[in-house]
Amino acid sequence: MALEPFAKSNALTFGVELELQLVSLSDFDLTPASPDLLHLLAQKPFPGNVTPEITESMIEINSSVQTHHKPLLAELRAIRDTLVAAADKLNIGICGGGTHPFQHWSEQKIYPKQRFQELSVLYGYLAKQFTIFGQHVHIGCSSGDDALFLLHSLSRYVPHFIALSASSPFVQGRDTLFESARLNSVFAFPMSGRAPFCLRWDDFANVYYAKMEATGIIRSMKDFYWDIRPKPEYGTIELRVCDTPLTVERAAALAGYLQALCRHLLERREAAPCEDDYLVYNYNRFQACRFGLDGAVTHPKTYQTVALREDILQTLEAMEPHAESLGGSSALAHLRDVANGASDANFLRQQFGRHGGCEGVVDEAIRVFRG
């Protein structure tokens, strides 16, 4: 089946998806509570949307399509409050964070939905190891060509989003020394990584996608786990590198930053993206995952290595006019504080020191998510 045409959507509209952890308040481990929670949530109107995820210890929420940071934040807060109230009724904790600090993949249960069951059969233990929690941000594009242009132009900024959202330092009860260990799990999937370099939608759809489909390896865009992928059915590109932050405020701020950045890139004042930009891509990505804000990145055009924190702060400053015209200055202000201070990963490590164990870390994450 050929790739569907790229749907028209208003440029720079945006929406957020958050994968969230469902935690047992008895022992702070993940609990397969999504069927019960979804059953309860179905009984009342839900702001935005809530869906199951691949394992029963996760749920995904998504906002509606928004144009400004403030209403997006308001909607995410309403979603959070609805979720927390329902979770309280069922004695479930809900929190952000890219990984659960001490869950074991073997304990997870695949959600009983055909696609998830198929993925489980195909990927074996990788499917359960996919019990990781990310934030995805969709940006509306007026055409497929614009979508591909933005997708590749954003590759230089991917480390920013990794470092600013990093919230997965612990895996299976141990400190990984990574700020974002979550992306290491994504990398295990054969169709992960970055999209092939291509700037024309027709070429992408009729050449690359058509060939991939002919191989029989993929059946839809859903089979690609790229860091940024086009979503023709929505008319968007989807940034997928962020860990789910500990708060909806940070999630909204990251979306606001991406929106401002896309506005800037669409002015086409920066050098056009090219295949060689990807020479430094994986290493920059690693630096952001491993060291977060304290990492260093190499510029894809000049090959200059700079401190990631500085690069973020300079970019935030440069984006200020765009944010202002989009009504998203408070989003950038929020992220400036993060860049000048510490990440969620850092906060979680502090809690480990304070409580002496991973249970205390999860407990704090639940508390922080409640707002």
Add this chain to the structure above:
Amino acid sequence: MPDLLSILTSLAWPVAIALAWLAGEFGQHFTGLPRVTFYGLVGFALASGQVGILPVPNGGAALVAADIAFGLMLFELGYRINLRWFRTNPWLGVASLVEAGATFAGVRWIALAFGTEPTTALMLAALAMATSPATVVRVVNEQRASGQVTERVMHLAAVNCVLAVFAFNLVVGYWMFRSTEDLGEAAWLSFRSLVVSGLAGAFAGVAVSALLRALGNLAQDATVAFALSVILLVSVTYTFRLSPVVAALAFGLTARHRRVAYGQAQRSFGALGDLLTVLLYVYCASMLDWRIVTAGLVPSLAMVAVRLVTKTAGVALFSPLSGISWRKGALTGLGLAPLSIFIILVLEHARVSGVALPAAAQAMAAVSLLLELGAPVILQRALVWARETPEGQHGA
């Protein structure tokens, strides 16, 4: 040279425990049924009233060990109770009171219908309200269950145990005074015992948590500290005639709310818990005599049936209001079936402390046996049908 009889007598318990453990392992492997069912089966078969390998239970070291095993499980149950849930979901508390109240009324009515003496009927009704925490904790851990039915069974069991202890003490107090004028006095004494037991457990929770914090040991294994504290606490309740049930529950509750990590690695207190569990089930089943069991079989079957109905209906009635489906509500009620360990230990303690209740013990013998063997299976099925056990068990 010691004579053969004394050698056999001294070997009786170790042999019984070893056999029960083997039966549990093989039984679980070949049938998938909970291990505790097989422990009970072996204990009953080897009891003095049946094959006669085990001596007539008469308090002593075996009872202390059984109490410690029971205490460890109560601690673990208490640790998993989130009191805040009763505030955020008041219907859960309502369901708890209704299922316990309906069980009390239903069992009393059945007992009276079969000609049981009114005070004894009240005792049976009080005991029947409870759900055995030992079986709940054991089966939940063995099945690695997690979900709404699991959580609710544990929370409701904790509440109905406290209600049962209070009601039972009240009835016993009334029975001892034998007059309605002293009913107030009996209620006060029962309430006071409950409060003091709770305070003793809470004190242990605060003290042990503080000690572990001072040692900077929170991230490590707190099992030994908790286990020793439970042993100490059970001994204290013996000395001061308090309720070990309430004290151990309160200890677990306090430890949990003091945020001391009792990680999954320590579920059921590891090998120590496993060993004591075998002893607990063998000991309790060994107190049953088949002649007494068969004599009271018909009223017992009626009581078990009524109790299942009242608990299932009492919980299911409030399931949509409390946020779950009718089906899961009914399965939660069904999961409250376990009872026998609780009854046997409570009655044995009453007997050891000089309050012999032969009528109640006889009337409950068949109930105890039926539920010792059947209730773990009912709970296991409820968890499996609720899809709260790991994958691969749902078709079981």
